[in-house]
Amino acid sequence: MSVLNNLIGGLSLGSVYAIIALGYTMVYGIAKMLNFAHGDVIMIGGYMCFCAMQYLGLPPVVGILIAMVVCTVLGVLIESLAYRPLRGAPSLAVLITAIGVSYYLQNAALLIWSSNPKSFTSVVALEPIQLAAGRLTVTGEAIVTIIAAVVIMTALTIFTSRTKMGKAMRAVSEDRGAAQLMGININRTISMTFAIGAALAAIAGVLYCSAYPTLSPTTGSLPGIKAFTAAVFGGIGSIPGAMLGGILLGIIEIFSNAYISTQLSDAIVFAVLIIVLLIKPTGLLGKKIREKV
Amino acid sequence: MNGKMVNAPSRGIIPERDADKSLALETIHLGISFGGLKAVDDFNLTLGRTEIGGLIGPNGAGKTTVFNLLTNVYAPTEGTIIVDGKDTRGLKTFQVNRLGIARTFQNIRLFNNMSVMDNVLVGLHHEMDYGFPKALLRLPGFYKSERIAKKRAMEYLSLFNMQDMAEHKAGSLPYGAQRRLEIVRALATNPTILLLDEPAAGMNPSETAELMENIRKIRDTFQICIFLIEHDMSFVMGLCEGIAVMNFGRIIAKGTPEEIKSNPQVIEAYLGREKGK
Structure with missing residues (x-):
């Protein structure tokens, strides 16, 4: 039974990684940049929900909505203030800026909320479900997280394949120059992508803090890096790839924690990434990039 | 033939132009x-x-x-x-x-991983008049607007008898068809x-x-x-x-x-x- 317990734990953690990785992969696919501040938007989402529930006494659902709205606005602001002026700049400049934004958010959080960890009250009110005479426990958080990840991935897939804005995003992702010559507003499309990514980060932040209830200004860093790894693992730019990468990463992490070594679990996760990239450099579901001769 | x-x-896609010269x-x-x-x-x-x-x-x-x-x-x-x-x-x-102003490119620049239909729909982008909420909630207005856009895209494709290729990936078309699709996509922006x-x-x-x-x-x-x-x-x-x-x-x-x-x-x-x- 402990195997099943661990599997559910892995699926649950993996679903959080997947939701974060979806944000990374969308932004990378469309804006062609690695938004290293994405993990810190998760942290802001967590704090927003925490403040709404703790200080204002609002119900969890409202807390999540407030976190999503604040993060969406924050995502759009970060894009327009920090990244948009660098649209034509070398990718290294954009990358360094993203790291700068990441530190900025962490330090702003440090100023506002101090370095004392806050204890986050879970937004999920479901009681853990006991199965197989108490030997298998499924927490409410795990159920909600897994369902949320599946719903989000389905919604994103429909959004990008069926809607006008989704098609514009795919067009911008493939050929920005040609897309704008077809009348597509590149800035608006990229803003929209950041808005979606940041809203997902808020959801992920609330779910992550519900499962691991300590909230500090650096809470977002590690899940951010892991989710980035997951996105690369699955094939960056691919929506199902981010989902698959996230879930596999979560499962690998929990299993190595349980059966190999708690200290080595992160090392094992990254070792698996390196092996996958050696065998398939574009990630599990990544598209082959044909070099033009 | x-x-x-x-x-x-059909008359639907011919733009009405003022007659002034x-x-x-x-x-x-x-x-x-x-x-x-x-x-x-x-x-x-x-x-x-x-x-x-x-x-x-x-x-x-x-x-x-x-x-x-x-x-x-x-x-x-x-x-x-x-x-x-x-x-x-x-x-x-x-x-x-x-x-x-619409244009085609010296070295073809289609959206290769998108379908032929979607390439034309990107060209029609400016005139599909539903917003994100409608699409998200899949309101009737979304379906109607989507249906009209697809019909118009088909009309544009029919200029070169390309209706059968609508669901193919643009990148998989033969060279000549790719060149024609570029013209169709440009025309869809109503230049x-x-x-x-x-x-x-x-x-x-x-x-x-x-x-x-x-x-x-x-x-x-x-x-x-x-x-x-x-x-x-x-x-x-x-x-x-x-x-x-x-x-x-x-x-x-x-x-x-x-x-x-x-x-x-x-x-x-x-x-x-x-x-x-």
């Missing part, structure tokens, strides 16, 4: 410098509403740069561009497109001026002849101005009503095909000067 000819479209495009002293190099200099040109114009010149003469200026991909350092009576100064590329960058590149003589016929039919059907860059002289001479010749960033001659053929400066630019003259 040749299956690739332009079919007469004002110019479709006018450039006045247009120029751009990159560093100290004047890539395009003192470029003056007018194109009528339903004119087919040609731009020729040796490699590196600045022809594609002119297209990039007309679409505001490059901001001109000098001069003015007037599209449909409006100055395009300061507009973004996508706004210039909405003002009425007043269509810029074609080397439309006959890589085509054999029979395909080239067919393309000439198709371009004429597109002009007649949509009543638009077409401005093209091409190296195939018989293509340009046989199709264009007015031709401008560029060399070293400047227009060295303008006129009808007959005038261009006999212009000594043009002959010199292409063939070089004879020794001793």
